[in-house]
Amino acid sequence: MFPTSEPSIPALASAYAGDVLTLAFLTPELASRIQFGWTITIHIIFAALSVGLAPFLVYVTVQEVRTGEKRYARLREFWTKVFAIGFVMGTVTGIPMGFMFGTNFAAFSTAAGEMIGGPLSFEAKMAFMLEAVALGVLLFGRERVSGKMYALSSVFVALGAWLSAFWILVVNSWMQTPRGYEVVMEGGVPIAKLTDPTAAFFNPRFPWMYVHMQNAAIISVTLVIAGIAAYFVWQNRDSDVWRTALRAAVVVLLVTSAFQAIHGDMYGRHVAETQPHKFAAMEAHYETGEADLHLIAIPTDLDAITDPRADNLYTISIPQLGSFLASGGDPTAEVTGLNDFEYESPPVAWVFWSFRIMVGLGFWFIGLGAWGTYRLWKGGLYDDERYLQALMLSSPLGFVALITGWYVTEIGRQPWIIQDVLTTADGVSPPLSSAEATFTLIAFVVGYVLLFGVFLYVLKRLIDEEAERHTVGIEEDDRPDSPGVIADD
Secondary structure: OOOOOOOOHHHHHHHHHHHHHHHHOOOHHHHHHHHHHHHHHHHHHHHHHHHHHHHHHHHHHHHHHHHOOHHHHHHHHHHHHHHHHHHHHHHHHHHHHHHHHHHOOHHHHHHHHHHHHHHHHHHHHHHHHHHHHHHHHHHHOOOOOOHHHHHHHHHHHHHHHHHHHHHHHHHHHHHHOOOOEEEEEEOOEEEEEEOOHHHHHOOOOHHHHHHHHHHHHHHHHHHHHHHHHHHHHHHOOOOHHHHHHHHHHHHHHHHHHHHHHHHHHHHHHHHHHHOHHHHHHHOOOOOOEOOOEEEEEEEOOHHHHHOOOHHHEEEEEEOOHHHHHHHOOOOOOOEOOHHHOOOOOOOHHHHHHHHHHHHHHHHHHHHHHHHHHHHHHHOOHHHOHHHHHHHHHHOOHHHHHHHHHHHHHHHOOOOEEEOOOEEHHHHOOOOOOHHHHHHHHHHHHHHHHHHHHHHHHHHHHHHHHHHHHOOOOOOOOOOOOOOOOOOOO
């Protein structure tokens, strides 16, 4: 047999298989970003459910204790169960995210550990434990504690949920506008050393992000409450229990959605000042100069979806309004385009279209709130078939707006994991391989789909159980009043 320089068939097959596997695996950075993004997409639904539902629980619980009316008891029982399921799911989907800081973003954790470690510990020890203990009283203590203590437990549940969001957003807002630190070298590794906790915790982004996020959570949950209430009112127009919930939800929706539009406008101006590349991505603004505001943008081809630009979109725009909003009043103000930044642009399509979905849904929510409030004022809220159906169909849309808004916030700051300090690529765990990152991504996608499916199944069961109690023409619960607990306890 003569030697040959041609590779053998097995060698060719092996090389080809290696190339296929290489193509099948994502880079560690991309896989880690998708994994964290997917995880938070599911987790944020449950986190927002806790934040948004907590004030409503306080309202119905206090009203139940104050008045002794069974309609408030029914609402409290149903929504406490929903809150509890969301709390469990939020815990299950949230815990792995803490481990991802070590498995997928170890370099980021090393650089910013001093900043992120404290607030995340406070969130677990201060907020989570308070919420968990108080929720136990709310679930099982109605016949075991006084009315005042029971009402107070609902307040503590709400306080825990809102404190949890406080500490999480302290960390995230610091990553957007880092303050109160200095970079020092430890063992040849740059570390963000915390020098001023007050400046770090209450950085310029925090108040904007906290108010906007909390209000978005309230809007999202209000739409769910309105949708479920509309379903039961649609079944039985005389349901005093769910007419009560529907009235409250409609008014809250109008107030909170209108406030979100006003606050969002001011928030956008702050973003333009502190993260101009994110603002440019929101408007697909590539060339420095005056910026129009695209009220409506319709893709004209596939490239327009994946790479939105002025010349491949059909737009209805207001000239110079982008400059006016970015500058706070000057329609001729110069807005820096994406082409003039020294670093890589974020994935513009994700930011551009997510922003438009969020804003478009926001105006729909204002319209729904105004429509319902008008019908309530005129006395025809419970008989308006179209409105009840619109609420039922719109019940999940608040979470769609919330998630797309979060995409604008997180994807829009790329390539930075800490703005102007550390890029996402440099924050990924150095030893992480493409195969490891890809396999764990697949596992998280499958696992979180199953978890979300379990949540939807349990929620449907709760609605079905309430529907069985919600017999047409029967509003009174046949169970005896809670012994030993009266309205003025």
